[in-house]
Each structure stands twice: as C-alpha cells, then as structure tokens.
Amino acid sequence: MTEMTGPKKPELTELPRIEDRVSFIYLEHAKINRQDGALTVIDSRGIIRIPVAIIGTLLLGPGTEISHRAVELLGDTGTSIIWVGERGVRFYANGRPLAHSTKYLERQALLCSNRNTRLMVARKMYQIRFPGEDVMKLTMQQLRGREGARIRNLYRQEAKRYDVDWTKRDYDPNNFEGGTPVNKALSAANVALYGICHSVIVALGMAPGLGFVHTGHDKAFVYDVADLYKAEYTIPLAFQLASEVTEDEDIGRIARLELRNRCVDGKLMKKIVEDLQYLMEINPEEVIKTETINLWDDKGKLVKYGVNYTEGDL
Structure with missing residues (x-):
C-alpha cells in the first residue's frame, strides 16, 4: 500500500x-x-x-x-x-462542521425543547430586528404581525428609492426565470445569504433544522438566522440591481456576486457568530479548541469513552 x-x-x-x-x-x-x-x-x-x-x-x-x-x-x-x-x-x-464539540448543539437543543425558553429565543431574534423597542412581552402572533408590516414597508421604501415596480414577493423555485427582475435578485441573494448563515451554524456544530421561529424544515434555523440580516443586506441590494441591470444580463449571478463583495470585509460572519452566542447565551470567551468525547450516564455524570466496561463498573 x-x-x-x-x-x-x-x-x-x-x-x-x-x-x-x-x-x-x-x-x-x-x-x-x-x-x-x-x-x-x-x-x-x-x-x-x-x-x-x-x-x-x-x-x-x-x-x-x-x-x-x-x-x-x-x-x-x-x-x-x-x-x-x-x-x-x-x-x-x-459537508461536515468545523466544531468538534457539541456545546452549541446541546445548548440549542435545550433552549428549543422547552416552550418558555424557545419563546425567549424567538423574542430575542425579533428584538434584534427592532432595536430601541421592547418586544420581549409580545406574543408570537404579535411579533409575526409587526415583522410582516416592517418587511412590507421596507419593500415599498426600497421600490420608491430605486423607482422599481413592485407588487409583492413572488418566488417559484421551479420557475426562476418567470419572476420579475427584483424577485429574481431577491431569490438569488437570499439563497447566498442562506449559504453564509448555514456555514456559520454548522461550523459551530449547531443543527440547521432546529429552528425557533421556523419549524418543520431541515434548514429552519438557517431561515431564522438569515431573516435577521435580509433588511440590511439582500433587500436593498435586490432593488438596486433591479434598477440597474439590463434584461440581457443575468441578475441572479450579479446579485450573488455583489452580495459576496458586500460581505468580503467579514463583518457579517462575525456578526452572525456574535448573535448566535447572544441568542444561545454562550460566553464569547468559550472558544471550542479541542475534541471532547464522553459517554452519557443517567446518574448525572459523564464517563470516559473508549473503555471496555464490565458489570463491576456499574
């Protein structure tokens, strides 16, 4: 060999x-x-x-x-x-994650599996979108309503700013070319944003499917996290490109490349890490440096792995 x-x-x-x-x-x-x-x-x-x-x-x-x-x-x-x-x-x-520890994953699962803590994290996600306002006592229904109004207003503002015709967000994954230029730009830019968020989530060893606001999808948590940044990154970009790109240009490709250019300074990825640490209540100083593998024990302690245990060890 x-x-x-x-x-x-x-x-x-x-x-x-x-x-x-x-x-x-x-x-x-x-x-x-x-x-x-x-x-x-x-x-x-x-x-x-x-x-x-x-x-x-x-x-x-x-x-x-x-x-x-x-x-x-x-x-x-x-x-x-x-x-x-x-x-x-x-x-x-x-593919596989960067983290060799389950610290973030265990924290995510703990917070998501309890109704009260899941609601707390969801409220914190909405709080990030409404700086300067206290939304920590609102119900999920109230939060969804306020977020929907915020995004609709943002669409209208950006359409007016760039003089782009706008009716509604309309996306058919099976017919990308059938969308309007601004909807195609939104779709392409959002998917690229999902890729960025997904990479950070799995790099920290977290579960992309274990969402707090979204649920029932293998990328629910990716959508949760990406929604925190669309108003700053993908929505203004899509309307700007819709006002500039000609019909014979590939607006989806241009949107993807332009989003990458706007993220090249690394500020977005750093922000995602910081926000995840805030949402999961993890100390930023707790850096994952080593592999830690143990066996779970129902007596409330962890035991070493790689040991051939006998009944006398019970």
Missing part, C-alpha cells in the same frame, strides 16, 4: 475562526482538485488556486466535479461544502 503524501492535517487551533473567513465562493462547470493546502479549480478560463482554510462555504453548482482528496481537505479545515442547483437556488447536500 502506498503511503499518502502531502501536508499533515492541521490542528483545530491552527485554522482561521469561522468569523474570520471569506463568506462563500460559488463554482460551476469546473473540476476541483487539491494541491497541498489549496484547491485547484479548472474551467474554460484556466486554472486558479484557492487557499481552502480561508473559505467559510464552498457552493458547488451544476457541472462541478470534485476529487476525494479535495473533499478531504475541505473536511480537515472545517470548510462547509454545499451542493446547490442552477443559480444556487436549490440546496442538495452539505
């Missing part, structure tokens, strides 16, 4: 934190391989190398081929891989 060559697997503490990484990179119609600690991407324009440890999420679109060694590298560096459909508007699968 031939010995594997190449750089050693990096230690978790050697990798850039998720909030310090580039938000996402989208690739399509390309072959992806590995050279040392970088991805090599081959398409019709040539070959480029991408240092993989700086990427938060790699979005793989149609026509992509990726080698086992490249996926191994992505897994070792904690870079999320998301296989998406044409124009990035469908989600098919994703």
Whole structure:
C-alpha cells in the first residue's frame, strides 16, 4: 500500500475562526482538485488556486466535479461544502462542521425543547430586528404581525428609492426565470445569504433544522438566522440591481456576486457568530479548541469513552 503524501492535517487551533473567513465562493462547470493546502479549480478560463482554510462555504453548482482528496481537505479545515442547483437556488447536500464539540448543539437543543425558553429565543431574534423597542412581552402572533408590516414597508421604501415596480414577493423555485427582475435578485441573494448563515451554524456544530421561529424544515434555523440580516443586506441590494441591470444580463449571478463583495470585509460572519452566542447565551470567551468525547450516564455524570466496561463498573 502506498503511503499518502502531502501536508499533515492541521490542528483545530491552527485554522482561521469561522468569523474570520471569506463568506462563500460559488463554482460551476469546473473540476476541483487539491494541491497541498489549496484547491485547484479548472474551467474554460484556466486554472486558479484557492487557499481552502480561508473559505467559510464552498457552493458547488451544476457541472462541478470534485476529487476525494479535495473533499478531504475541505473536511480537515472545517470548510462547509454545499451542493446547490442552477443559480444556487436549490440546496442538495452539505459537508461536515468545523466544531468538534457539541456545546452549541446541546445548548440549542435545550433552549428549543422547552416552550418558555424557545419563546425567549424567538423574542430575542425579533428584538434584534427592532432595536430601541421592547418586544420581549409580545406574543408570537404579535411579533409575526409587526415583522410582516416592517418587511412590507421596507419593500415599498426600497421600490420608491430605486423607482422599481413592485407588487409583492413572488418566488417559484421551479420557475426562476418567470419572476420579475427584483424577485429574481431577491431569490438569488437570499439563497447566498442562506449559504453564509448555514456555514456559520454548522461550523459551530449547531443543527440547521432546529429552528425557533421556523419549524418543520431541515434548514429552519438557517431561515431564522438569515431573516435577521435580509433588511440590511439582500433587500436593498435586490432593488438596486433591479434598477440597474439590463434584461440581457443575468441578475441572479450579479446579485450573488455583489452580495459576496458586500460581505468580503467579514463583518457579517462575525456578526452572525456574535448573535448566535447572544441568542444561545454562550460566553464569547468559550472558544471550542479541542475534541471532547464522553459517554452519557443517567446518574448525572459523564464517563470516559473508549473503555471496555464490565458489570463491576456499574
């Protein structure tokens, strides 16, 4: 058997934190391989190398081929891989997280499984959207109503600001081209935002499907988190592009690229991490650095794993 060559697997503490990484990179119609600690991407324009440890999420679109060694590298560096459909508007699968601890996941599950704590987290999510107002005593029905009014007003304001015709949010995932320019821009930008949020959620070891406001979907928590940032990032962008992009241009692609440009400073990913720590009530100083694996015990303690226990150990 031939010995594997190449750089050693990096230690978790050697990798850039998720909030310090580039938000996402989208690739399509390309072959992806590995050279040392970088991805090599081959398409019709040539070959480029991408240092993989700086990427938060790699979005793989149609026509992509990726080698086992490249996926191994992505897994070792904690870079999320998301296989998406044409124009990035469908989600098919994703790779492994950066975190090797279940601290965030356990906290998320604890808060979500109790009605009172779930309501508390949901209220905190709405509070982020209404700075300067106290919404912590409102019911979910009242919160949904206020949020709906806020978003409708925002749509109208942005339509007036950029002189764009607007009736309503209308999105058919099976007919992307059938939408209006602004609806297509919203769809493409929102999916890219979902990818960013998804990468942070799984990097911290949390469950994308365990939502507090949304429920019943495998990305419910992704939608929860993304909704915190649409008013600042995707909605104004979509209306601006609808006023600027011509009919023969691909507004979905332009929206995705422009959102990436607006996130390149890393402020959004850092903000997502901080907001998740706030929502889950986790001390920001509690950085996940090591793997911790134990066996659960119903006596209220944890015991070591990897031990061949006998009845005398009970």
